[in-house]
Amino acid sequence: MTRRRSTAATVAAMALLVAATGALVLKEVVGGPAPSAYAATAGCGKAPTLTSGQRTITSSGKSRSYILRIPDNYDMNRPYRLIFGFHWRGGTANDVDSGGTDGYNWSYYGLRAQANNSTIFVAPQGFNNGWANSGGEDLTLVDDLVALLQSGLCVDTTQLFALGFSYGGGMSYAIACARATVFRAVAVYSGAQLSGCSGGSQPIAYMGLHGLGDSVLSISNGRSLRDRFVRNNGCTAQNPPEPTQGSLSHRVTTYSGCRSGYPVVWAAFDGGHTPGPIDGCSCDGWRTWTKDEVWRFFTQFSSGSSTPPTTSAPGTSRSPTSAPASSRPPTSAPASSRPPTTPSSGTSCTATYRTVNSWSGGFQGEVTVTAGSAAVNGWTVRWSLASGQSVTQVWNGTMSASGSTVAVANASYNGSLAPSGSTTFGFLANGTPSSPALTCSSP
Numbered sequence: 190m191t192r193r194r195s196t197a198a199t200v201a202a203m204a205l206l207v208a209a210t211g212a213l214v215l216k217e218v219v220g221g222p223a224p225s226a227y228a229a230t231a232g233c234g235k236a237p238t239l240t241s242g243q244r245t246i247t248s249s250g251k252s253r254s255y256i257l258r259i260p261d262n263y264d265m266n267r268p269y270r271l272i273f274g275f276h277w278r279g280g281t282a283n284d285v286d287s288g289g290t291d292g293y294n295w296s297y298y299g300l301r302a303q304a305n306n307s308t309i310f311v312a313p314q315g316f317n318n319g320w321a322n323s324g325g326e327d328l329t330l331v332d333d334l335v336a337l338l339q340s341g342l343c344v345d346t347t348q349l350f351a352l353g354f355s356y357g358g359g360m361s362y363a364i365a366c367a368r369a370t371v372f373r374a375v376a377v378y379s380g381a382q383l384s385g386c387s388g389g390s391q392p393i394a395y396m397g398l399h400g401l402g403d404s405v406l407s408i409s410n411g412r413s414l415r416d417r418f419v420r421n422n423g424c425t426a427q428n429p430p431e432p433t434q435g436s437l438s439h440r441v442t443t444y445s446g447c448r449s450g451y452p453v454v455w456a457a458f459d460g461g462h463t464p465g466p467i468d469g470c471s472c473d474g475w476r477t478w479t480k481d482e483v484w485r486f487f488t489q490f491s492s493g494s495s496t497p498p499t500t501s502a503p504g505t506s507r508s509p510t511s512a513p514a515s516s517r518p519p520t521s522a523p524a525s526s527r528p529p530t531t532p533s534s535g536t537s538c539t540a541t542y543r544t545v546n547s548w549s550g551g552f553q554g555e556v557t558v559t560a561g562s563a564a565v566n567g568w569t570v571r572w573s574l575a576s577g578q579s580v581t582q583v584w585n586g587t588m589s590a591s592g593s594t595v596a597v598a599n600a601s602y603n604g605s606l607a608p609s610g611s612t613t614f615g616f617l618a619n620g621t622p623s624s625p626a627l628t629c630s631s632p
Contacts, residue, residue: 556570
């Protein structure tokens, strides 16, 4: 296997969901990336407009390259899981896609072989073989790629994932921070906060993998990234067991107490800076255990499910001598959502709008809700859609519609605002962006 190496830098990444149908589609994403059902993307039900291979896209006024892998025997009526694979510092999208000297077995860190034609994969290329994200351009690249892929292919909007090693791990971590309501889960291999962490306060299913002897990005970096989502996901804080130096083994721990649907898994191994450690030797390769663990972590989340099973019993740790996780079939759990906070009476609020991003046929908007001189306990923002507009996705709020009038009420966790305090919600829409006249009320 080609050795993966990274030093440091700065990056960020994210993606956005586009569900472009002819009719108005109402969806709720309350506090996380797991809506109650997938939305039919514009690419569903029609011949694909994209093909596998190296391609280019114009993003932030620049030509960017990426590699796309569509399953053999692609079914235009089947919504597919979508996985972003990010390369390491000095690596390339081709390294991620081809698998280097290990070929198909290590393509997308081994997940492409695991998927067996059940998943769409994309590997973006960073400028200068890194992820500097200057002015947010890498973040916008992922936005644009998701919009493009969902318009040209049939994608399950509840099944977006990201993974990467080293600098690519930093990119995946930035996605966890910035777009927890868009991606279902991330896996960060030997990462650090190289790519920034815009936001970073919402829960997302998170898996971290790191070597005890990592001399490039020490394991303390990985622990720090992990602990942010231990807090965000409401997990019980602990110091999970890790293998001893010289054992050439690994330990996988699933945290206990996490919010339903938002597990945190920590996989520590006695090794260095690599995404492919192999138990029992100071080497790496596609026979690594990491591909099995990450694939298991991602695929536990069924389409539309907001309460997936955990990869092992909460709070437990697995070592290579434990019964293999593959012998423990996941159990289904019913999807759940949290109702919005019941508004209280007597205070006022204001709302302001901005267009975050736009593309041919659609756009992403963000609304900031601000309390007045008194505290607010519950709010609702209303506006009228312009001709040709339809809202397809909302996060951090609950949407209802009557004709061309849209109303978004607070979610359970962001309805209470201190005097002059503020919060935001976002949405995706078909049509051309406009400047809506917003009203905000707090009964």
